Amino acid sequence: MLSKSMEKALGNSSAIREVFEYGQKLAQEIGEENVFDFSLGNPATRAPKKFDETIINLIQTTDSLKLHSYTDNSGIAAVRESIAANLNERFGTDFEAGNITMTVGAGGALNTVLRTIVDPEDEVIVFAPFFSEYVHYIGNYYGVPVIVKPNLTNFQPDMEDFKGKITSKTKAVIINTPNNPSGVVYKEETIKQIAEILSEKQKEFGKEIYLISDEPYRELLYDGAKHYFVTKYYDNTFVCYSFSKSLSLPGERIGYIAVSNRMADSKRTSVALKTATRILGFVNAPSLMQLAVKECLNEKTDLTYYETNRKILLEGLTQLGFTCVKPEGAFYLFLKSPIEDEIAFCEKAKEYNLMLVHGTSFACPGYVRLSYCVATEKIKRSLEQFAKLAKEYGL
């Protein structure tokens, strides 16, 4: 018999997966070229050549017994050292190897952090719209997700609602910039305000409130948008990073957590992260991948690919009369549904072979998400289908 919590998780199956699977079935019937699947955030660019070359080189030059063995639970020291130095150079931080814990992607990083700090009934604040897995991740440790309502004006967090949602039970706050699903990048002012509010609330409640910065899209920025490194603004921050999107390696499951020495009890916290990695059963991040990303810290994916798709989609949909949130990062476009019931809108879109994800699954009804990890040629052709869809709603 399955656990009650798993029965519940099965009942709340992912809207993203559902629409993706529907698209796959449809492709079998009418041909893959006729299905316009904007559902999954699966990178559409290739991993950098240097990454593949590094793997080959590692296999050819390293004793396989060493290469594939268990590593320290927090990761290989030389890898963590290189990551710390790279972050210091790029963001003016002051990390050392001891501040870095290698993880199984951002998903693994988030679970490791939550396992480290959340007690049952602790509240964890998330800002809508948010990556829906957060609710499951928080639930894994019997924490309670508390949702700050979306700010539909510019999709920066609603600070008044945020302040009101912080209680003596608040243990952590998760932010995600560039954001999935809105594509919005938080301004420096936003990060400063969150830090100020949390500092005040820490004093008021006499306890630590942690900020968890989930940043797998940190390197995917457009139009000169900037990423502000959160440990510089708030000491009690866990940065959860992943190479899934930045180097197009989602299946390889590699990322890390960075904490600053200025975090409360930072040394013990790092030991706790290492312990959490072990007792969650991850044991360590994949050994070959740790060594490979070490050599690719300054590599970039082909950003122009996403930029082109973003431009075509944003301009095309706007010209058709749709209202879009302008994406400054990641590879998602958030579109305002022309009718209040965006789930019905997604169903209608399916009739035109357009696979979109409803905003309700990101706690933001009235909007739909398009992932533009799709061939550019297909994006161009999809606009003909969107034109028909727009007509349905008199746009």
Ligand SMILES: Cc1ncc(COP(=O)(O)O)c(C=O)c1O
């Ligand atoms: C906002 C956000 N956080 C975390 C993840 C998980 O990333 P990873 O593949 O590194 O586990 C994703 C994946 O899509 C994401 O969109």
